[in-house]
Amino acid sequence: MTTLATRQPRVVLYEGSGAEPFAGPERAELVAALLDRGYSVTLAHEGAAAAADDATFVVVGRFAGQAPQVTAAEATVEVHDCSGRSPAEVVGLVDGARADRPLNTPGAGDSWKPWFPVIDPVRCTNCMQCLSFCLFDVYGVDGDHRLRVENPSNCKVNCPACSRVCPEVAIMFPKYHAGPIDGAPVSQTDVGREKMKIDISALLGGDLYARLRERSAEAKNRFSRERSADQALAERRRCLTKLADAAAIPREVLDALPSPEEIQRKSAEAAKRAAAALAGQAAAAGTGPAASSPST
Amino acid sequence: MSDDATQTVPAVRMLYCRCAFAQVVPADVKGAVLEGLAGSGRGFEAVADLCDMAARRDPHLADLSALAKEGTTLRIAACWPRAVRGLFHLADSPLGEAGVEILNMRMLPAERVLAGMLSGDPSAVAESAAGRDDAAAEQAAAGRIAALGQLPPTTPEGEKR
Numbered sequence: 001m002t003t004l005a006t007r008q009p010r011v012v013l014y015e016g017s018g019a020e021p022f023a024g025p026e027r028a029e030l031v032a033a034l035l036d037r038g039y040s041v042t043l044a045h046e047g048a049a050a051a052a053d054d055a056t057f058v059v060v061g062r063f064a065g066q067a068p069q070v071t072a073a074e075a076t077v078e079v080h081d082c083s084g085r086s087p088a089e090v091v092g093l094v095d096g097a098r099a100d101r102p103l104n105t106p107g108a109g110d111s112w113k114p115w116f117p118v119i120d121p122v123r124c125t126n127c128m129q130c131l132s133f134c135l136f137d138v139y140g141v142d143g144d145h146r147l148r149v150e151n152p153s154n155c156k157v158n159c160p161a162c163s164r165v166c167p168e169v170a171i172m173f174p175k176y177h178a179g180p181i182d183g184a185p186v187s188q189t190d191v192g193r194e195k196m197k198i199d200i201s202a203l204l205g206g207d208l209y210a211r212l213r214e215r216s217a218e219a220k221n222r223f224s225r226e227r228s229a230d231q232a233l234a235e236r237r238r239c240l241t242k243l244a245d246a247a248a249i250p251r252e253v254l255d256a257l258p259s260p261e262e263i264q265r266k267s268a269e270a271a272k273r274a275a276a277a278l279a280g281q282a283a284a285a286g287t288g289p290a291a292s293s294p295s296t
Numbered sequence: 297m298s299d300d301a302t303q304t305v306p307a308v309r310m311l312y313c314r315c316a317f318a319q320v321v322p323a324d325v326k327g328a329v330l331e332g333l334a335g336s337g338r339g340f341e342a343v344a345d346l347c348d349m350a351a352r353r354d355p356h357l358a359d360l361s362a363l364a365k366e367g368t369t370l371r372i373a374a375c376w377p378r379a380v381r382g383l384f385h386l387a388d389s390p391l392g393e394a395g396v397e398i399l400n401m402r403m404l405p406a407e408r409v410l411a412g413m414l415s416g417d418p419s420a421v422a423e424s425a426a427g428r429d430d431a432a433a434e435q436a437a438a439g440r441i442a443a444l445g446q447l448p449p450t451t452p453e454g455e456k457r
Contacts, residue, residue: 004352008344025336031342032330033312039343040349040356043334054355104348106316113317114347118382121390149386152351174347174379175318182320182402183379185427 007055010100011094012077014061016046018068019086020083030087030163037091038105058097060090070179116152117162123170123186126281128274130162130171135257138162143275145280156253203250309363310340310413313374313401321375321401327415329373336414348403352381358389366393371413373399377425400424431432445450 011034015021022030027043034041040055059079061067067079078097082090103112117130117138126147133140139162140150160181163171176182180190189270257263312333315321333340343349349357361384364370370391374380377398384391399412404423412420 005357007352007354008348021337022336025331028331028334031334032327035342035344036316038344040344043339043341045339053359055354055356083418102449104344104373106344111317112348114345114351116347117350118350118379118386120378120382121385152386172376172379172382174375174383175315175320177320179376179427183376185376185378185380185425187427257392 003102004195006102009041009098009103010055012042012044012056012059014044014046014059017067018064018167019061024060026087028232030090033087034094037095038103038111039094045265057101058094060094071147095244097278112153113157113175114152115157115173116155117149118172118174118183118215119147120172121148123168125168126277127167127169128277129165129167129275132267132274133162134270135263141262141277141280145277145284147277155217156250156256159253161249161253207210299389307362308339308369308371308416311360311370311372311374312340312342312413313346313372314344315340315346315375315401317348323405325406325409329401329409332406333373333413334411338414346380346383350387353387357384357387361391363390364395367395369396369397369416371399371411371416373401374412375402376400376433398424452457 001097013022013031013034031041031043042056045147047049056077059077061079061296063079063081064082065082067081080093080097082093084094084189124147126145128141130145131141131147136151136154136156138149138151138154140148142148143290160176162174163173163176163181169180169190171181172183173181174183178184180186258266310333311332312328314326332341352355360370372380377400380398381391397416399409399420400423401409403426404412404420408417408420408423411417412424413427
């Protein structure tokens with residue numbers, strides 16, 4: 001399993017002097033195979049050393065048995081001759097050279113699907129509603145009290161719920177299936193529609209998390225009465241379906257929510273961080289209490 | 297950096313995103329774009345997934361962003377321009393307005409993406425940023441114009457974007 005602290009390894013496919021070029025279709029097939037495995041690829045015609053960086057660990061090319069020396073800043077770069085090898089064999093060669101460098105491979109059992117919110121800086125007003133809403137510490141603030149996606153890997157895959165609470169339609173999930181959440185241009189209709197979705201709390205008769213807590217408590221009570229875990233779980237699922245539909249929250253995410261007490265604690269924590277960020281913004285703008293009171 | 301080194305920097309840098317962790321970019325489009333780039337005989341960079349790279353705040357994104365600010369034209373074949381800019385911003389490497397051309401493989405056919413990547417066709421870049429309805433209208437209009445054969449490619453007043 002790879003962590004976000006590591007860069008994805010890069011491969012240089014070298015076709016400069018001293019290397020025989022690949023035929024177009026063969027080149028495309030090889031690059032596709034490497035990308036689908038999770039590698040980044042640089043196609044270099046001249047000066048592989050210039051194309052390499054500290055994520056580069058291997059240079060491959062058809063060197064006719066005479067692989068050149070390649071250096072990269074602060075890195076050891078292996079050079080392999082791939083003359084006569086099929087794309088699959090070259091991928092095998094690269095895998096071998098990678099050794100124990102972590103690689104996030106699409107479709108692998110332990111891979112991480114890069115699903116997380118992306119802020120449109122042009123639209124975001126730093127109102128911190130998303131920070132208050134998210135229970136998973138995805139959001140944070142930078143040194144200037146502006147919103148920042150701090151922990152992308154904390155986000156729940158396929159859940160775009162926070163984008164529904166953004167009054168400016170500034171939160172995108174590039175791998176979502178529809179606009180404007182996928183990054184498509186935002187129309188006035190979208191702004192109106194998204195604003196309506198903020199009223200999800202009204203739709204559900206109160207604060208979203210309060211409602212979740214209530215639902216959870218109801219299910220717990222029912223469980224104690226009926227002494228049937230299966231029935232209680234089924235009931236909880238039925239109740240949560242409405243929420244899932246309204247906010248496009250995958251059921252798995254709702255099922256994975258922490259205990260009501262933990263939700264309450266996390267939600268209070270998030271609200272506190274959002275309030276601190278807003279106070280910081282106001283102070284920086286000279287409109288907040290911190291700015292108006294020199295003693296604070 | 298010496299003058300010689302400056303002169304070796306290519307005027308155009310191309311970046312291709314495979315979007316390998318999702319199926320939101322049509323497979324035939326991203327496949328044909330990769331074939332076109334690979335068959336062009338020009339150097340380019342390809343990444344498995346720009347989202348993954350941005351989440352890691354990969355320094356290479358900062359390098360690309362800086363290049364574009366220094367005068368190199370950066371052409372990116374990926375998805376919606378708003379999302380691509382957001383990803384670079386998330387990686388603390390915001391793209392400038394000038395010198396960056398984003399081609400949208402979610403919306404455009406491969407030949408339009410390649411026209412933008414390899415020839416710098418400005419209309420392909422403009423279509424990439426257009427909304428779904430606009431792009432569909434444009435495609436339909438182009439189809440009608442093509443069907444009309446020799447008639448001049450004017451757009452009826454009601455279909456103006």
